[in-house]
Amino acid sequence: MPVSRLDVDLYESEDPIWNPALLTIPIAGIRKMVNMAASMDDVIHLSIGQPDLPCPKHIVDATVEALQAGQTGYTMDAGLPELLESLAAYYSERYQRKLTSENFLITTGATEAIYLALTAVAAPGRHFIIPDPAFMLYAPMIRMNGGEITEISTQAENNHQLDPQEVIDAIQPNTYAIVLNSPSNPTGTVYPKETLEAILQEAAYRGIQVISDEVYDHLIYDGKEYPSALACSCDFDHLMVISSFSKTYSMPGMRVGWVIASQAAIKKLRRYHMFTTTVANTPCQWAGVAALRGGGDFIGHMLGEYTVRRDRLVELVEQTPHLTGYKPEGAFYMFPALPAGVNGTNVALRLLKETGVCTIPGETFGVSCTNAIRLSYSTSVENIERAFERIIPWMSKQDLD
Numbered sequence: 222m223p224v225s226r227l228d229v230d231l232y233e234s235e236d237p238i239w240n241p242a243l244l245t246i247p248i249a250g251i252r253k254m255v256n257m258a259a260s261m262d263d264v265i266h267l268s269i270g271q272p273d274l275p276c277p278k279h280i281v282d283a284t285v286e287a288l289q290a291g292q293t294g295y296t297m298d299a300g301l302p303e304l305l306e307s308l309a310a311y312y313s314e315r316y317q318r319k320l321t322s323e324n325f326l327i328t329t330g331a332t333e334a335i336y337l338a339l340t341a342v343a344a345p346g347r348h349f350i351i352p353d354p355a356f357m358l359y360a361p362m363i364r365m366n367g368g369e370i371t372e373i374s375t376q377a378e379n380n381h382q383l384d385p386q387e388v389i390d391a392i393q394p395n396t397y398a399i400v401l402n403s404p405s406n407p408t409g410t411v412y413p414k415e416t417l418e419a420i421l422q423e424a425a426y427r428g429i430q431v432i433s434d435e436v437y438d439h440l441i442y443d444g445k446e447y448p449s450a451l452a453c454s455c456d457f458d459h460l461m462v463i464s465s466f467s468k469t470y471s472m473p474g475m476r477v478g479w480v481i482a483s484q485a486a487i488k489k490l491r492r493y494h495m496f497t498t499t500v501a502n503t504p505c506q507w508a509g510v511a512a513l514r515g516g517g518d519f520i521g522h523m524l525g526e527y528t529v530r531r532d533r534l535v536e537l538v539e540q541t542p543h544l545t546g547y548k549p550e551g552a553f554y555m556f557p558a559l560p561a562g563v564n565g566t567n568v569a570l571r572l573l574k575e576t577g578v579c580t581i582p583g584e585t586f587g588v589s590c591t592n593a594i595r596l597s598y599s600t601s602v603e604n605i606e607r608a609f610e611r612i613i614p615w616m617s618k619q620d621l622d
């Protein structure tokens with residue numbers, strides 16, 4: 222089946238019934254590729270954006286037990302008190318700073334948390350700074366509310382590290398927030414403490430919010446300590462941290478995330494949350510309590526698996542003509558570049574049609590990286606190797622330089 226014409230019609234229709242703000246939501250590149258792949262046989266996916274390891278049994282059991290115990294009603298609007306307290310204790314210990322349950326709001330995945338944080342701040346005439354490439358939700362949510370964006374581009378040659386000075390130089394009198402995401406989707410880049418400290422310090426000085434999306438905070442390789450924005454900022458006046466259980470405990474379908482912020486910010490977001498999703502899924506909030514109480518072994522196992530896959534992917538990309546890779550330090554993605562000027566979308570489409578390997582075109586994640594593709598290693602080493610048995614000979618035949 223070709224890319225569905227229906228998708229294009231639905232999203233790009235100028236039918237006056239629809240709020241024109243919906244036009245800021247692009248047709249997701251991921252959707253396009255996955256739809257096309259669904260119509261083909263023998264596809265190998267390097268396109269997956271969720272963990273492929275099964276959710277630990279004690280977490281699944283806790284969900285079932287909660288359902289059987291009748292936990293099917295609404296929770297308090299800020300979230301299940303037991304989960305709020307567990308999160309406060311967990312973060313206070315992890316980052317050695319005192320947090321209380323009033324610093325947390327439980328949301329329907331990190332997605333709702335991002336939605337609340339960005340749309341609560343964005344308004345016409347307000348300026349935002351985001352990295353490019355970046356997770357594809359940020360820009361449309363800002364633009365839907367009339368906000369303007371400056372993208373700070375990063376490159377594969379430089380491990381997609383963000384230059385904090387470039388971020389600081391992009392601040393304007395009407396800048397309201399800077400969005401950070403480390404480890405990053407789509408690059409797997411982890412920002413060092415110095416980058417975060419420089420940006421947070423300047424943002425606090427200028428009265429600008431930093432919104433730090435930390436959903437991959439446990440997917441950090443090579444024994445490194447995770448530099449969270451929470452460890453780099455002494456107060457919460459200018460910081461909102463977002464995370465979820467989705468990637469850490471293989472729970473993306475359970476839809477439980479959170480915002481960590483000042484008590485005043487949480488009060489504002491709570492009201493907004495009540496008018497969007499009311500509360501997060503109750504039995505899955507109990508699953509979250511179980512995850513926090515006993516998830517350490519699972520995380521260790523997951524890191525071992527993903528490290529082997531990451532290392533093999535790095536070797537294979539190095540052997541692939543026309544691709545410039547690097548060693549990602551977190552998440553489960555790499556975002557290698559094709560030569561400058563090459564259309565990554567055409568390459569990804571042809572790669573899928575001609576070899577059956579599904580990747581995600583770079584343009585899904587920003588404007589500066591149309592010559593890139595995102596590779597996910599949330600799949601077995603065998604699948605990664607089988608994919609490159611197809612990619613390497615195909616790339617060798619292309620004249621892309």
Ligand SMILES: Cc1ncc(COP(=O)(O)O)c(C=O)c1O
Binds near residue numbers: 270356405464467
């Ligand atoms: C950077 C980033 N933030 C947020 C999310 C959404 O997470 P959740 O499933 O908790 O809504 C994703 C999911 O892919 C992501 O990659």
